[in-house]
Amino acid sequence: MNEALLQVENLKKYYPIKGGKFGKVSETVRAVDGVSFSVREGETLGIVGESGCGKSTTGRMIMRLIEPTEGKIIFQNRNIMELSKREMRKARKDIQMIFQDPFASLNPRHTVGHIIEEPMIVHRMGDKKERQKRVEELLELVGLNAYHARRYPHQFSGGQRQRIGIARALAVRPKVIIADEPVSALDVSVQSQVLNLLKDLQKQFHLTYIFIAHDLSVVRHISDRVGVMYLGKIVELSECEALYNHPQHPYTKALLSAVPVPDPDVKTDRIILQGDVPSPAHPPAGCAFHDRCPAAMDICSKEMPMLKTLEDGRKISCHLY
Amino acid sequence: MNDTLLKVSGLRTSFFTDDGEIPAVNGIDFTVHEGEILGLVGESGCGKSVTSLSIMGLLPSPPGKIVGGHIFYKDEDISHAKESRMRQLRGNDIAMIFQEPMTSLNPVFTIGDQLKEAIRLHSHLSKKELEERSIELLKQVGLPRAKELLKEYPHELSGGMRQRVMIAMAMSCNPKVLIADEPTTALDVTIQAQILDLMVKLNKETHTAIIMITHDLGVVAQMCHRVAVMYSGKIVEEGTVKEIFNRPQHPYTKGLIESIPDLHDKKDSLYTIKGSVPKPGSITRGCLFAPRCEFVMDKCLEQTPELLGEEHKSRCFLHQG
Numbered sequence: 001m002n003e004a005l006l007q008v009e010n011l012k013k014y015y016p017i018k019g020g021k022f023g024k025v026s027e028t029v030r031a032v033d034g035v036s037f038s039v040r041e042g043e044t045l046g047i048v049g050e051s052g053c054g055k056s057t058t059g060r061m062i063m064r065l066i067e068p069t070e071g072k073i074i075f076q077n078r079n080i081m082e083l084s085k086r087e088m089r090k091a092r093k094d095i096q097m098i099f100q101d102p103f104a105s106l107n108p109r110h111t112v113g114h115i116i117e118e119p120m121i122v123h124r125m126g127d128k129k130e131r132q133k134r135v136e137e138l139l140e141l142v143g144l145n146a147y148h149a150r151r152y153p154h155q156f157s158g159g160q161r162q163r164i165g166i167a168r169a170l171a172v173r174p175k176v177i178i179a180d181e182p183v184s185a186l187d188v189s190v191q192s193q194v195l196n197l198l199k200d201l202q203k204q205f206h207l208t209y210i211f212i213a214h215d216l217s218v219v220r221h222i223s224d225r226v227g228v229m230y231l232g233k234i235v236e237l238s239e240c241e242a243l244y245n246h247p248q249h250p251y252t253k254a255l256l257s258a259v260p261v262p263d264p265d266v267k268t269d270r271i272i273l274q275g276d277v278p279s280p281a282h283p284p285a286g287c288a289f290h291d292r293c294p295a296a297m298d299i300c301s302k303e304m305p306m307l308k309t310l311e312d313g314r315k316i317s318c319h320l321y
Numbered sequence: 322m323n324d325t326l327l328k329v330s331g332l333r334t335s336f337f338t339d340d341g342e343i344p345a346v347n348g349i350d351f352t353v354h355e356g357e358i359l360g361l362v363g364e365s366g367c368g369k370s371v372t373s374l375s376i377m378g379l380l381p382s383p384p385g386k387i388v389g390g391h392i393f394y395k396d397e398d399i400s401h402a403k404e405s406r407m408r409q410l411r412g413n414d415i416a417m418i419f420q421e422p423m424t425s426l427n428p429v430f431t432i433g434d435q436l437k438e439a440i441r442l443h444s445h446l447s448k449k450e451l452e453e454r455s456i457e458l459l460k461q462v463g464l465p466r467a468k469e470l471l472k473e474y475p476h477e478l479s480g481g482m483r484q485r486v487m488i489a490m491a492m493s494c495n496p497k498v499l500i501a502d503e504p505t506t507a508l509d510v511t512i513q514a515q516i517l518d519l520m521v522k523l524n525k526e527t528h529t530a531i532i533m534i535t536h537d538l539g540v541v542a543q544m545c546h547r548v549a550v551m552y553s554g555k556i557v558e559e560g561t562v563k564e565i566f567n568r569p570q571h572p573y574t575k576g577l578i579e580s581i582p583d584l585h586d587k588k589d590s591l592y593t594i595k596g597s598v599p600k601p602g603s604i605t606r607g608c609l610f611a612p613r614c615e616f617v618m619d620k621c622l623e624q625t626p627e628l629l630g631e632e633h634k635s636r637c638f639l640h641q642g
Contacts, residue, residue, distance in 0.1 A: 050509035157597050187364035187536065187598070192580035192591035199590060214509065221582035221591065244584065258514035260539030262581050264562045272518055273511045276479040 004038040005208055006062070006095075006176055011035045011071035013057050017281065029281045031057045033232035035071075036307070039176070044202065044209040046223030046240070048216055048255075050277055054232040055212045059178045062210070063097055064088055075176075093123045096169035100181035102161030106153040112139075112164055113149030119171045138167040142197060159190035166197065170205070178210045183218060195222060216259050220244050228252050231288040232280055234307065238314035248310070249318050250295045287319065295320060326497055326530055327353040327376070327415075331390035332400070334368075334375045338384055344602050345371040347554035348390065350628065353498060356528040358521075360541035360562070362577075363551035366598055369534045372551075373500045375400075377417050378407040394498075412443050416491035420503040422483035426475040433471030436490055443494045458489040463519055481512035485519065492523060502534045517544055538581060542566055550574050553609045554601055560633035570635040572614045608638070 013032040016025040032054040039045045047055045060066040062073055064080065073080050080091055096119075099105035106115055116135045120126065126134065136146035142163040153161060162182060169177055179198070183191040199222065202209060213219050219226055220240060227237040228251065236249040247253045254271040261268060273292045278284055284291050290300035299319050307317045334346040346368040353359050363369045374380045376392055378399065392400040394414060399407065411417075419425045427435060436455045440446065446454060452471075459467035462485040475483060484504060491499055501520065505513040521544050524531055533545055541548050542562060549559040550573065558571040569575045579592035596613045604612070611621040620638050628636045 050511065159597055188538075188577060189364060189580050189594040190597060192582070193593045193595075195582070196590045196593060216510070217582040217584045220584060220587060241587070254511060256584070258510040259584055260513075260517070260537065260543040261584060262538040262542045262566065262578060264542045264566050266542075270514055270518070272514055276481055276512065277509070 003041050005041040005076065006210075007038040007072075007074040008058075008062065009036050009072040009074070011058065011061055011073065012069045013054070013061060013066060014069045027281050029279075030232050030283065031280055032061065032068075033280075033283075035229070035232070035234055037227055037234065037237060039208055039210060041175075041208055042202075042206050043224040044211055044222055046219035046226040047210065047212045047229060048214060048219045048226060049229035050214060050255075052231075052277060052280065053229040054280075055214075055229050056180050058229075059097070059180045059210060059212045062178060063092060063095055065097075089122070093172045094174050095176045095178065096172065096174040098162075098165050098169050098177060098179040098182045101185055102158055102165055103153075103185075105165055106161060108153055110152075111149065112151055112153065112156075115153070115164065116149070116168045116171055119168060123172050125172065134171065135167075138170055141170070141201070142167045143193075157190075158186055159194060162186065162194050163197065166194075166201070170201065173205075174207070176208045176210065178212070180212045181214065182211075184213060184215060191218070198222065216244075216256060228255065231277065231283055233288065233317065234315070235289065235318070236314065236316045237307075238312075238316075242312060242314060248314065248321065249316055250293045250320070251289050254294070287317075324355040325352050326355050326395065327532075328393040329372070329376070329390070330393070332372065332375060332387065332392060333389035334371050334380065335386060335388045336384045337386065342602070344554055345385075346375065347601075349551070349554075349556050351549050351556060351559065353530050353532060355497070356524070356530055357547060358524055358531045358533055358545045360545035360548035361532060361534045361551060362536065362538060362541055362548060364536060364577075364598055366553075366601065367551040368554040368601070369551050370502055373417065373502050373532065373534055376500065377411060377415060378402065378404070379417075412439065412491075412496065413494045414496055415498045415500065416494070416496035417500040417502065418484070418487045418491050418504050420506050422480060422487050422507070423475065425487060426483060428475055431472055431474055432478070432486055436471070436486070436493065439490045440493045454493075458493055459486070461492070461523075462486075462489045463515075464489070479512075480508050481515060484508065484516055488516075488519065488523070492527070492529070495527060496529060498530045498532065500532045500534070503536070504533075505540065506535070506537070513540075520544065538566075538578060550577070553599060553604070555609060555636065556628055556634075557610065557637070558633075558635040559628070560630075564633045568633070570633070570640045571610075571637045572616050572639070573610050574635075608636075 011032055012034055015029040017027040019026040035058055049055045061068045113135050116138055117131050120131045135149055139146055139148055144163055183194050211222055223240045226240050226243050227234045230251050236252045247256050254273050257268055257271045275292055286301040286303055287305050290296045305317045305319050307315050309315050330350050332346055332349050336343045336345055361369045375387055387400050391398050437451045440454055455471055456467045459470055464470055464485050505516050545562050548562050548565050549556045552573050558574045576594040594613055607622040608626055611617050616639055626636045626638050628634050629641055
């Protein structure tokens with residue numbers, strides 16, 4: 001459990017904004033600005049944050065679906081940033097992805113059977129007969145039926161489509177699955193079905209998950225460790241229990257207190273943050289959170305806090321600690 | 322608190338398509354009292370948005386049509402009111418805010434143009450008074466630099482600010498009832514907390530009744546007084562928020578509450594409601610929830626239960642002897 005399977009070091013993605021004459025680069029958007037974390041084998045690392053904080057970009061960079069500007073991604077002692085396109089394609093056999101929108105991520109012109117079989121064809125696994133048998137196994141594994149293989153995506157509901165997406169990700173027997181908001185498009189009653197399925201599959205195949213979501217309760221349910229992102233940076237990363245029971249970073253505290261709890265008897269002392277998330281093209285100087293932070297000090301607007309490790313193993317970037 | 326403002330009785334709204342009549346709302350009854358916040362919850366396709374459009378007289382017609390029942394505003398039946406009468410009511414008496422603030426604001430007019438238009442249609446103010454009133458409204462919803470905002474376009478505002486503008490517009494003529502259709506679904510949690518806070522504040526200050534349409538039980542628990550749970554075009558349970566959350570009677574309500582991952586307590590696996598929401602009109606006999614219910618009896622498949630009870634009503638044979 002303690003072996004780091006995947007390690008991300010100082011990952012950055014800058015997008016230039018071109019403007020003016022001759023397309024000169026006038027500004028840069030720092031979508032992800034120096035993110036580091038490691039994922040142990042068999043665990044689930046949750047990444048939470050509000051829209052635009054760079055959580056999805058981080059997920060896609062690990063797959064190299066988005067080419068990082070800078071940084072290292074070490075998977076099984078190999079820096080996958082140095083791989084060629086062809087080698088990278090092979091490496092993706094071990095890292096698969098589940099996408100948010102089950103309506104957009106399945107090709108409407110292919111049968112479900114073909115959709116699930118395709119990654120196996122790409123990675124040259126088995127012959128046609130073996131692959132078809134595997135497709136049927138996979139469909140049953142995710143709670144669908146073997147005869148569904150002949151149908152098309154539009155014949156399925158949102159929850160069923162997400163199951164198809166999961167079956168496709170599992171087809172090549174990956175070690176790591178990056179799930180980018182896999183349940184946010186689903187209704188609560190279906191959401192819980194898919195979350196349970198993901199947990200069962202993890203136990204059964206000893207999978208490692210990177211679970212990206214904006215819903216804090218969902219992330220708590222599925223994760224062993226959780227990283228909170230704000231404006232392209234990780235502000236706090238810790239064991240799930242510690243983070244939710246004793247949040248330390250002012251942003252984590254505010255975020256947790258803002259979640260409406262489905263129990264009328266619980267009256268939380270909400271910390272209402274003022275204003276909006278600043279644009280990543282013009283992040284505030286110093287700590288990116290200082291202009292909304294209830295505990296801001298003088299130093300916060302001048303110096304950027306570093307990610308420190310506290311006694312309990314929690315990582316935090318805040319001048320308070 | 323006990324003056325009935327809006328009374329919906331036996332409302333049935335159908336859509337007439339090539340595949341025949343689709344009953345989106347199939348006989349619902351509820352009342353809204355002065356100054357209260359009523360939550361209308363349910364999953365996608367349960368008919369909660371169609372209910373609100375029916376009340377506002379905004380159903381796309383054809384294909385939508387109110388085929389039965391009445392909607393009383395004070396003592397007047399507005400279910401088949403003339404368009405000219407509805408125009409008087411909309412804004413002055415019943416106002417509405419929508420889920421996606423970007424699509425409900427016109428991108429080619431300034432905030433000021435749109436806000437002033439709404440006020441001008443319902444009152445006779447001079448140019449100067451209009452300006453003053455707009456600024457006052459924007460300040461009321463907590464927007465800074467109100468004067469400059471009037472000259473800005475919707476794309477220059479963030480999602481939270483746009484929703485505040487929508488609320489300002491809806492509140493411009495002091496309506497008695499405000500229908501809010503998923504007003505915070507498109508927003509991040511910290512911004513959602515700001516908007517919910519604002520709505521509760523406006524409710525207390527202006528005594529405007531709010532119908533809060535949402536799929537998020539957390540939102541309901543935190544801000545509503547009473548709640549009606551909808552399933553497949555019918556209300557299955559209705560009562561005060563405390564009653565519904567502490568003593569849910571209908572198996573669907575119970576399932577819905579239990580399938581939400583808890584922010585403060587971690588369980589191994591989540592409760593799930595099996596299956597998915599049926600297509601409207603596909604079940605013609607018995608209780609609509611029977612195929613997914615774990616307490617299903619023979620009676621449930623034969624007869625349709627009624628919504629019975631005094632303060633706490635439910636549509637289930639388990640509680641009707």
